[in-house]
Ligand code: HEC
């Protein structure tokens with residue numbers, strides 16, 4: 001009996017040591033990746049327009065395509081993005097010129113943070129989806145910046161927080177959670193050529209990249225993984241959209257309701273996509289129908 005307990009003690013003790021080593025390693029590797037310093041200079045100069053039409057275009061792109069309000073709040077003054085310590089305690093930033101805001105940002109600061117996911121100190125912005133915004137062309141990024149500069153000042157309503165817990169770190173290290181989008185963004189590469197706005201598959205593809213559809217549904221849109229426990233569906237013609245009409249797709253995006261009546265989880269940010277115009281949704285629909293029908297790899 002005594003002997004059995006002794007062995008059990010060794011086994012449990014050994015397992016605990018292994019777990020401590022595994023968690024410690026996960027903390028060390030993820031901390032190093034989050035603390036890496038990136039170049040702060042930005043090669044490109046982007047024209048920031050000041051006319052009302054461009055500011056309105058920027059407002060639309062920020063709200064409906066980039067969905068900045070989802071994480072930065074309706075007045076863009078920032079909020080808690082996650083408040084669960086085992087996952088992460090993370091606040092977004094105040095994008096206005098109010099207290100704790102970015103009123104002293106230079107144009108290069110805007111471009112570096114939005115397009116490359118890197119803050120003023122050269123550290124990567126955590127969980128800020130620049131891998132999608134990288135695809136905005138210069139005119140659209142300029143319009144978004146023009147809009148941000150026009151937003152009334154407000155104060156960050158929460159205490160800033162950046163504590164990344166074990167779950168977010170483990171998901172990050174297994175490639176399932178984009179904690180450091182800066183790692184995914186090409187630097188010093190020629191910019192992709194701008195794509196003309198229109199009801200075309202090419203413009204639909206542009207909206208799918210800048211709108212983050214490919215960030216969650218995968219570069220080939222086959223989905224397959226899970227986010228916050230919700231399975232990400234296949235958007236290629238091999239998935240449900242292959243059986244839908246254009247009207248079904250419009251209804252899914254505008255109301256979150258699938259043809260079978262099920263309302264989509266809020267992990268799919270449909271609440272922030274409502275303002276996409278008919279022309280934009282039509283372009284996305286044409287694009288979704290044009291991609292190869294494929295099953296997810298896993
Ligand atoms: C999925 C959530 C999310 C979305 C959507 C999002 N952001 Fe962010 N953003 C963050 C978080 C979190 C931070 C803070 C990162 C940090 O502190 O490391 C941040 C930081 C920033 C910063 C840096 C501010 C500073 O203090 O230096 C800028 C600029 C910014 N976001 C702009 C935008 C714009 C513009 C959009 C929409 C086009 C947007 N964000 C959409 C989560 C998001």
Ligand code: HEC
Nearest residue numbers: 211212213216227230231232233240252264265267268269
């Ligand atoms: C933050 C991650 C995320 C982003 C960004 C995102 N989606 Fe989703 N999407 C999901 C998840 C998760 C679901 C599944 C929700 C459910 O089943 O309740 C989903 C469901 C869908 C569905 C329903 C498909 C079906 O078979 O039921 C469509 C259509 C869709 N997304 C289109 C898009 C488009 C178009 C974009 C870009 C404009 C986009 N999504 C961006 C995560 C995302």
